[in-house]
Amino acid sequence: MTARIVHIASNTFREAVRDRVLYNLIAFAVLLSGSAILVGQISIDIERLVVINLGLTAVSLFGVVIAIFIGIGLVSKEIEKRTLYTVLSRPVRRWEFIVGKYFGLAGTLVVNTFFMAIGVFGALLYVAHKLTSSDAMIFVALYFIVLEFLIICALALLFSSFSSPLLSAVFAFSLFVIGSFAEDLRGFAGMAHGPTRWLATGAAYAVPNFSAFNVINLVAHGHPPSGQLILQNTLYALFYAGMALSGAVLIFDRRNLK
Amino acid sequence: MVASVQTLRRVDEIRPQATLDDILYISSPKIVKRASLGYDGLMACIYWTRAVQYFGEHHHNGSLSFNQLAPLLEMTTQLDPHLIVAYQFGASFLAPKPPFGAGQPDRAIQLMEYGIQNNPTEWHLYYDLGFIYYTELKDYAKAADTFERGSRVPGAHPFLKIFAAQAAQHAGEFQTARMLWTATYQSSQDKQIRQNAVEHLRALKVDEDVTNLQSALTRFGERTGRLPNSISELAAAEGLPGIPVDPDGNAYTMDRDGRILVESPDDFAFATKGLPPGYKPIPKFHDQ
Amino acid sequence: MPAIEILGLEKTYMVGFWRKRPKRALYPLSLKVEEGEVFGFLGPNGAGKTTTLKLLMGLVFPTAGSARILGRDWTDPEVKAQIGFLPEQPYFYDHLTAHELLDYYGQLSGVPGKDRKRRIDEVLQRVGLTDVKGVQLRKFSKGMLQRAGIAQAILHDPKLVFFDEPMSGLDPLGRRDVRDLMEQLKHEGKTVFFSTHILSDAEALCDRVAIIHKGELRGVGAVEDLTSSVQGKIEVIWHGTQIPASLKALGADCHISGDTVRAVLAEGQQDAAIDALRRERLRLIAITPLRTSLEAYFVEKLQRAETSAGTTAGSSR
Numbered sequence: 094m095t096a097r098i099v100h101i102a103s104n105t106f107r108e109a110v111r112d113r114v115l116y117n118l119i120a121f122a123v124l125l126s127g128s129a130i131l132v133g134q135i136s137i138d139i140e141r142l143v144v145i146n147l148g149l150t151a152v153s154l155f156g157v158v159i160a161i162f163i164g165i166g167l168v169s170k171e172i173e174k175r176t177l178y179t180v181l182s183r184p185v186r187r188w189e190f191i192v193g194k195y196f197g198l199a200g201t202l203v204v205n206t207f208f209m210a211i212g213v214f215g216a217l218l219y220v221a222h223k224l225t226s227s228d229a230m231i232f233v234a235l236y237f238i239v240l241e242f243l244i245i246c247a248l249a250l251l252f253s254s255f256s257s258p259l260l261s262a263v264f265a266f267s268l269f270v271i272g273s274f275a276e277d278l279r280g281f282a283g284m285a286h287g288p289t290r291w292l293a294t295g296a297a298y299a300v301p302n303f304s305a306f307n308v309i310n311l312v313a314h315g316h317p318p319s320g321q322l323i324l325q326n327t328l329y330a331l332f333y334a335g336m337a338l339s340g341a342v343l344i345f346d347r348r349n350l351k
Numbered sequence: 352m353v354a355s356v357q358t359l360r361r362v363d364e365i366r367p368q369a370t371l372d373d374i375l376y377i378s379s380p381k382i383v384k385r386a387s388l389g390y391d392g393l394m395a396c397i398y399w400t401r402a403v404q405y406f407g408e409h410h411h412n413g414s415l416s417f418n419q420l421a422p423l424l425e426m427t428t429q430l431d432p433h434l435i436v437a438y439q440f441g442a443s444f445l446a447p448k449p450p451f452g453a454g455q456p457d458r459a460i461q462l463m464e465y466g467i468q469n470n471p472t473e474w475h476l477y478y479d480l481g482f483i484y485y486t487e488l489k490d491y492a493k494a495a496d497t498f499e500r501g502s503r504v505p506g507a508h509p510f511l512k513i514f515a516a517q518a519a520q521h522a523g524e525f526q527t528a529r530m531l532w533t534a535t536y537q538s539s540q541d542k543q544i545r546q547n548a549v550e551h552l553r554a555l556k557v558d559e560d561v562t563n564l565q566s567a568l569t570r571f572g573e574r575t576g577r578l579p580n581s582i583s584e585l586a587a588a589e590g591l592p593g594i595p596v597d598p599d600g601n602a603y604t605m606d607r608d609g610r611i612l613v614e615s616p617d618d619f620a621f622a623t624k625g626l627p628p629g630y631k632p633i634p635k636f637h638d639q
Numbered sequence: 640m641p642a643i644e645i646l647g648l649e650k651t652y653m654v655g656f657w658r659k660r661p662k663r664a665l666y667p668l669s670l671k672v673e674e675g676e677v678f679g680f681l682g683p684n685g686a687g688k689t690t691t692l693k694l695l696m697g698l699v700f701p702t703a704g705s706a707r708i709l710g711r712d713w714t715d716p717e718v719k720a721q722i723g724f725l726p727e728q729p730y731f732y733d734h735l736t737a738h739e740l741l742d743y744y745g746q747l748s749g750v751p752g753k754d755r756k757r758r759i760d761e762v763l764q765r766v767g768l769t770d771v772k773g774v775q776l777r778k779f780s781k782g783m784l785q786r787a788g789i790a791q792a793i794l795h796d797p798k799l800v801f802f803d804e805p806m807s808g809l810d811p812l813g814r815r816d817v818r819d820l821m822e823q824l825k826h827e828g829k830t831v832f833f834s835t836h837i838l839s840d841a842e843a844l845c846d847r848v849a850i851i852h853k854g855e856l857r858g859v860g861a862v863e864d865l866t867s868s869v870q871g872k873i874e875v876i877w878h879g880t881q882i883p884a885s886l887k888a889l890g891a892d893c894h895i896s897g898d899t900v901r902a903v904l905a906e907g908q909q910d911a912a913i914d915a916l917r918r919e920r921l922r923l924i925a926i927t928p929l930r931t932s933l934e935a936y937f938v939e940k941l942q943r944a945e946t947s948a949g950t951t952a953g954s955s956r
Contacts (some may be wrong), residue, residue, distance in 0.1 A: 097746075100747055104743050107734070139434070142396065142434075146390075146392040146705065153390070174730045174731075175729060178696065178726040184748065185747050303389060310395070322867070
């Protein structure tokens with residue numbers, strides 16, 4: 094069982110890596126990080142701030158784009174191209190397929206983040222000429238970004254399991270946007286009355302709470318995120334991604350592959 | 352296609368102000384905050400960059416209006432309340448009158464108080480605020496009070512206590528002003544802020560020298576009942592150490608009405624003394 | 640134990656904007672395929688062949704009915720290790736090479752690592768793709784993809800293979816290769832279940848066939864039996880334009896074209912015909928036993944079904 098999941102995951106990873114779209118995005122992100130060095134030269138004392146802010150924002154945004162871009166096609170493309178038929182005619186359970194795809198996609202993003210992070214540290218070294226201990230906080234920010242990816246991948250896969258790539262992209266991206274001001278939504282829900290309140294509260298808790306995962310500016314200023322936050326975010330990500338993934342499995346399990 | 356480009360260029364020529372001032376596309380901080388999808392830090396950096404560029408450009412062109420500076424800085428600090436350098440920039444360039452600043456000391460104070468509220472342990476902000484009270488508003492009591500508040504922040508630079516005392520007792524004196532501007536110069540890394548401080552120090556020296564020379568002249572007049580023939584006579588008679596020169600090395604002169612003048616007033620943007628009558632200052636930053 | 644037992648499998652789709660209109664893709668189907676058989680599943684396009692295969696593969700869930708494959712419930716995942724499937728017009732992962740694809744499928748089918756490499760090379764050779772095993776699949780022609788599809792279906796040495804339109808996209812040489820392969824599989828004792836709308840292939844390869852049309856099973860039987868269900872006739876061709884009276888008396892159906900005559904007689908009248916021609920000293924060109932083709936059987940079955948269903952004459956096929 095685990096072996097099959099690993100095989101599906103590594104196949105997904107290989108497909109993603111060989112798809113040249115990925116390289117274009119990485120190149121663009123690297124370029125953006127490079128421009129951070131130029132922008133920072135406008136004000137000397139905030140060069141470090143700009144590099145970390147721009148670099149980590151690029152890692153986060155591009156990762157989200159890649160996750161959605163690849164994730165939405167993971168299932169629907171296989172159905173459309175009928176590659177799925179030959180896979181499922183083998184002793185592969187449907188849930189194994191979904192889980193394998195998920196780990197393949199998540200793995201792709203982790204590797205991608207790793208390389209982009211090297212770029213960010215490189216740029217930081219270039220402008221600051223040395224790394225201080227507070228720069229270790231960047232790893233926490235990166236960890237949170239990866240947690241965000243885990244959630245986005247699960248959502249993209251969820252939508253891909255029942256909807257077309259275009260719609261999946263729209264849904265996934267909308268959830269990302271709404272999730273980034275989930276805190277405001279909860280505030281709004283708190284102030285609303287009647288049915289609006291229920292609707293808003295429901296929505297506020299249903300969307301992924303990405304605002305808590307963004308500690309980029311905090312880390313840029315050298316402030317460490319609290320251990321409590323790290324724990325909470327980890328649990329939330331695992332829970333939410335797990336939920337979305339279970340949804341994907343359930344939907345896919347019952348789907349007639351016409 | 353070519354025709355439309357041509358007409359567009361003509362329209363641009365007619366409304367130059369519009370293209371310059373339309374750099375604040377969205378003017379509501381809340382909207383910008385939402386649009387930045389949680390990447391507030393980056394947005395703040397972008398707005399900060401725009402603020403610096405805006406000011407630099409306008410100042411270079413000798414503009415008399417900087418009405419976007421305050422909104423830009425406010426936007427920046429709303430997005431990132433911990434961007435200390437933005438507050439410092441605001442302190443230096445929002446309060447002074449054009450062409451050296453936006454001439455909006457009240458907004459500068461507002462910005463500083465916001466900064467202090469969000470960064471209560473940043474003693475430097477108290478310093479900057481007190482500076483505004485002292486230098487621009489000449490409100491020495493408030494200045495002293497602010498320096499005092501700042502001195503109580505743990506880890507505050509000891510000079511805050513000194514300033515508090517100085518502001519209270521020796522308000523308006525050259526010594527105090529010199530200390531303040533020197534402190535500003537030493538504690539900032541922003542090029543424009545430092546440049547500004549240097550200019551003020553130079554002007555201070557001129558003001559101080561001219562004041563001293565003017566008093567020497569008065570004393571001479573009281574003793575001899577006439578004007579000296581030249582500065583050197585004055586220097587010799589009053590026992591001044593050599594012929595006084597300005598920071599550029601040029602000697603001060605005296606006109607027939609017994610007024611001490613500085614050689615090239617254009618080189619000392621902030622000087623208030625030693626200027627010929629009817630002189631209007633031309634703003635010019637030393638480009639470095 | 641039958642290789643495949645289909646027990647009343649049925650599939651109805653709900654179509655229309657509100658998903659209220661039922662569309663029957665497959666009426667309750669019951670069928671048995673014995674081990675070692677080559678079984679042809681015939682029908683025009685849209686008859687329900689692919690639906691049946693998808694139901695058996697577990698890609699689509701039946702509205703009713705069940706099936707047993709190699710003695711086990713058709714939903715049992717373990718049974719899949721024993722079967723191979725070639726879907727219609729297969730398509731594969733663009734960026735993998737043929738070798739990598741087969742490696743992936745081998746892993747999923749549980750072929751142990753040691754055997755995998757050997758099997759992959761064997762299978763590639765069998766389908767004639769050894770030269771291109773390192774080429775990415777997106778560069779494959781339709782025929783090559785079809786061969787790759789066959790390769791993945793037999794890679795893990797399954798006891799039972801399902802082919803959906805295996806000849807599609809192949810040139811005549813390719814089709815012959817596939818035919819040969821299917822013969823080989825039969826000799827190896829495997830069961831082959833394949834769907835096609837090309838009847839000559841079925842006639843040549845199959846032991847038994849089933850005919851399906853508009854979701855309903857119209858006929859099942861051994862090819863031998865079906866094609867001889869109509870009385871055998873013989874065709875006699877001789878030189879000249881004369882028709883012996885005795886032949887006419889036998890009730891022969893004669894045609895003259897050019898300087899030959901072609902007559903169709905019942906099988907038992909063969910000797911009488913030869914005698915007649917010898918008596919008249921007519922030069923015999925050929926005597927050939929005529930078998931009804933599977934096609935004729937097919938057409939007849941479908942037409943009968945349509946008339947019995949009361950469809951209007953002149954409906955296009």
